[in-house]
Amino acid sequence: MLDTATASKIAPSSPCPGMPAAAGHDCGNRSTAETLRLLGEQLRPQRRVVHMGDTIYQAGERFGNLYILNSGFFKIVNLSADGREQVVGLKFRGDWLGFDGIAGGRYSCDAVSMDTGEVWVVSYEALLAACITRPELLQVLHAAMSREISHDRDSLMSVCTLPADARVADFLRYWAESLAERGMRADEITLRMTRAEIGNYLGMTLESVSRALSRLARDNVIGFATKGRRDVQIPDVGALSAFVQRCLAPAPAMLQ
Amino acid sequence: MLDTATASKIAPSSPCPGMPAAAGHDCGNRSTAETLRLLGEQLRPQRRVVHMGDTIYQAGERFGNLYILNSGFFKIVNLSADGREQVVGLKFRGDWLGFDGIAGGRYSCDAVSMDTGEVWVVSYEALLAACITRPELLQVLHAAMSREISHDRDSLMSVCTLPADARVADFLRYWAESLAERGMRADEITLRMTRAEIGNYLGMTLESVSRALSRLARDNVIGFATKGRRDVQIPDVGALSAFVQRCLAPAPAMLQ
DNA sequence: CGTTCGATTGAGGAAGATCAATTAATGTGG
DNA sequence: CCACATTAATTGATCTTCCTCAATCGAACG
Numbered sequence: 001m002l003d004t005a006t007a008s009k010i011a012p013s014s015p016c017p018g019m020p021a022a023a024g025h026d027c028g029n030r031s032t033a034e035t036l037r038l039l040g041e042q043l044r045p046q047r048r049v050v051h052m053g054d055t056i057y058q059a060g061e062r063f064g065n066l067y068i069l070n071s072g073f074f075k076i077v078n079l080s081a082d083g084r085e086q087v088v089g090l091k092f093r094g095d096w097l098g099f100d101g102i103a104g105g106r107y108s109c110d111a112v113s114m115d116t117g118e119v120w121v122v123s124y125e126a127l128l129a130a131c132i133t134r135p136e137l138l139q140v141l142h143a144a145m146s147r148e149i150s151h152d153r154d155s156l157m158s159v160c161t162l163p164a165d166a167r168v169a170d171f172l173r174y175w176a177e178s179l180a181e182r183g184m185r186a187d188e189i190t191l192r193m194t195r196a197e198i199g200n201y202l203g204m205t206l207e208s209v210s211r212a213l214s215r216l217a218r219d220n221v222i223g224f225a226t227k228g229r230r231d232v233q234i235p236d237v238g239a240l241s242a243f244v245q246r247c248l249a250p251a252p253a254m255l256q
Numbered sequence: 257m258l259d260t261a262t263a264s265k266i267a268p269s270s271p272c273p274g275m276p277a278a279a280g281h282d283c284g285n286r287s288t289a290e291t292l293r294l295l296g297e298q299l300r301p302q303r304r305v306v307h308m309g310d311t312i313y314q315a316g317e318r319f320g321n322l323y324i325l326n327s328g329f330f331k332i333v334n335l336s337a338d339g340r341e342q343v344v345g346l347k348f349r350g351d352w353l354g355f356d357g358i359a360g361g362r363y364s365c366d367a368v369s370m371d372t373g374e375v376w377v378v379s380y381e382a383l384l385a386a387c388i389t390r391p392e393l394l395q396v397l398h399a400a401m402s403r404e405i406s407h408d409r410d411s412l413m414s415v416c417t418l419p420a421d422a423r424v425a426d427f428l429r430y431w432a433e434s435l436a437e438r439g440m441r442a443d444e445i446t447l448r449m450t451r452a453e454i455g456n457y458l459g460m461t462l463e464s465v466s467r468a469l470s471r472l473a474r475d476n477v478i479g480f481a482t483k484g485r486r487d488v489q490i491p492d493v494g495a496l497s498a499f500v501q502r503c504l505a506p507a508p509a510m511l512q
Numbered sequence: 513c514g515t516t517c518g519a520t521t522g523a524g525g526a527a528g529a530t531c532a533a534t535t536a537a538t539g540t541g542g
Numbered sequence: 543c544c545a546c547a548t549t550a551a552t553t554g555a556t557c558t559t560c561c562t563c564a565a566t567c568g569a570a571c572g
Contacts, residue, residue: 078409082501086413100409102402109409128395132388139384145401146358152408153334153356153365157342159415160459164560195519203416205561210520228569229519245338420528451551461529466552484537485551 032094032182035140039068042134043127045120056097056111056119063101065121069093072117073192075201077110087193087201089152092178096144098124114192159203166247167202168212172222172232173240180237188225188233216243288350288438291396295324298390299383301376312353312367312375319357321377325349328373329448331457333366343449343457345408348434352400354380370448415459422503423458424468428478428488429496436493444481444489472499 030038039045045068050056056067059079069091076089076097088109091097101107102124131138158170176186191198195206195213202209213229216222221243223233234240286294295301301324306312312323315335325347332345332353344365347353357363358380387394414426428445436442447454451462451469458465469485472478477495481487490496 076409078413080413080417082504084413084417084504086409086416088409088412099402100406103399103406104402108406128391131394132391135384135388138387138394142401143359145398145405146355146360148405149401149408150356150359150364152405152412153332153342153344156344156408156412156415157334157336157340159412160342160456161336161340194517200416206519207521207562208560210518211560214520248338248340450549462551463530463553464528466550467528470552486537 030140036068036070036094038136038140039120039122042137043120043122043130045122048119048121049116050113050119051116052113054113056113057101057107058110059106059108061107063098063105063107064124065098066124066127067097067111068120068122069095069097070118070120072119073114074117075112075114075193075197077112078108079110085200087197088155089148090175090178090201093182093184096141096148099145099148162244163247164202164204164208165212165215166244167204168198168209169216169221169240169243169247171198171202172216172234173237173244176234176237176240186237187235188231190231216240219243286396292324292326292350294392294396295376295378298393299376299378299386301378304375304377305372306369306375307372308369310369312369313357313363314366315362315364317363319354319361319363320380321354322380322383323353323367324376324378325351325353326374326376328375329370330373331368331370331449331453333368334364335366341456343453344411345404346431346434346457349438349440352397352404355401355404418500419503420458420460420464421468421471422500423460424454424465425472425477425496425499425503427454427458428472428490429493429500432490432493432496442493443491444487446487472496475499 047070048056050072056074057065059077071093074091074095074097075087076091078086078088080086091111097111097119098107100109127137127141131141158167162170172189175189175191179189180186193201195209199206199209213222213232217224221239223235225231225233303326304312306328312330313321315333327349330347330351330353331343332347334342334344336342347367353367353375354363356365383393383397387397414423418426431445431447432442435445449457451465455462455465469478469488473480477499479489479491481489
């Protein structure tokens with residue numbers, strides 16, 4: 001599937017030489033850690049600690065900075081003129097925030113921290129200047145924007161084509177894979193969102209999310225930690241994908 | 257929660273109020289025509305005529321070019337591993353196609369022409385090279401990517417928060433405004449998609465689309481051209497927005 | 513230890529999907 | 543240009559999924 005050939009000129013370095021197991025799945029792309037190192041060295045960004053509930057920027061605010069998430073978790077909340085709120089994205093270590101502000105000169109969403117973490121503040125102007133002299137920065141930047149576009153489309157597809165249960169399963173799969181890609185443990189994840197937030201993100205009610213999770217647990221696709229239902233055990237991510245497929249299957253053939 | 261009825265989201269377009277389409281000083285955004293002129297001059301791109309049904313690129317194909325739509329209409333179709341198809345975007349004059357390929361080295365969608373038109377082919381590598389010497393190109397490129405991200409989020413919000421009728425109304429509003437922004441007539445638009453395609457894009461069935469359109473016509477929010485139902489008359493775009501709001505309103509107060 | 517917020521679960525209802533029949537547009541060969 | 547075939551759109555009648563409303567329970571916190 002993924003192939004390095006095109007990347008010959010575009011991604012000059014990163015043949016993933018002797019890379020720690022967690023990182024190098026995709027040699028056309030750098031690992032998250034490697035990219036962060038590059039960005040940290042090249043840009044020397046201002047570092048800012050954030051806590052749960054902090055907003056890095058808000059809709060309507062004048063655009064000026066992009067942000068790179070070094071640790072923690074963010075949600076991106078879109079706001080409509082008539083007051084609707086919609087969680088439209090989740091951000092993990094290595095992700096960029098603030099692209100939506102470039103075109104209009106103002107951010108169009110809120111970026112809200114869901115945990116303690118650290119973001120790197122990068123002036124867009126300074127970044128552009130740095131990109132002129134260091135084209136590999138440009139590649140990193142464009143890759144981040146491209147990934148965001150691709151993922152947004154996948155989200156739309158999920159919402160449009162999957163029934164509620166499958167959407168929740170796919171959400172958990174995505175979360176787990178996002179952690180795994182970044183070398184974090186993915187077999188037990190702490191959801192940093194309420195059922196209401198998850199439901200908002202997935203286009204369903206909190207009750208439907210709760211029922212879907214219960215069903216997933218009953219089918220042993222996920223497990224709940226001993227105490228509390230915020231921690232979800234995911235022994236096998238493949239089982240989540242299989243569950244999604246099962247939801248899509250025409251019918252169990254009525255057999256018996 | 258919603259701290260303010262902040263007018264963050266109003267006037268998503270119209271960067272330069274009351275301005276003839278071509279003129280464009282710098283409100284942060286250039287006009288479509290001006291941007292195209294700049295790109296045409298700076299990049300001297302290969303021009304390619306396309307016809308209805310042509311695909312400019314397909315999912316899985318090796319990435320190498322970006323495309324700028326000079327005329328015509330495209331749909332972007334996302335494909336899942338299990339065979340689901342999802343229309344995830346519509347492209348108009350001045351829009352770019354192919355951003356999804358940058359990160360992974362392969363396109364992840366099909367780009368399908370819905371009409372006769374012309375696309376400009378730009379080698380990504382050549383574009384990067386040109387951007388180094390001409391930073392205004394970089395700004396144009398990033399603005400295009402940023403706009404795509406913002407619009408994808410708006411799409412997700414529509415699908416997640418609007419009932420079916422409102423989604424169709426909002427879709428028509430978006431189409432009409434997209435045309436108007438580009439200086440094309442927006443009071444009578446030709447839908448270049450079947451009901452099934454519209455439904456796919458909006459996450460509903462073709463029957464629901466049809467019923468929604470009938471309802472909009474009955475309420476005189478839209479009209480159908482004398483012959484055929486592919487052409488939709490939109491005497492007042494504001495009426496479409498009003499219809500959306502009406503759908504969101506709690507209840508008609510039970511009067512009578 | 514009570515208060516509060518979040519999660520779960522159930523019962524009933526509504527929006528929209530599905531199934532089906534009809535009509536309208538489009539296309540084709542004669 | 544017309545009969546015919548084909549595809550798209552409309553409309554109606556059920557049926558299903560998911561939402562809404564409501565009650566209960568659990569966990570966190572002062």
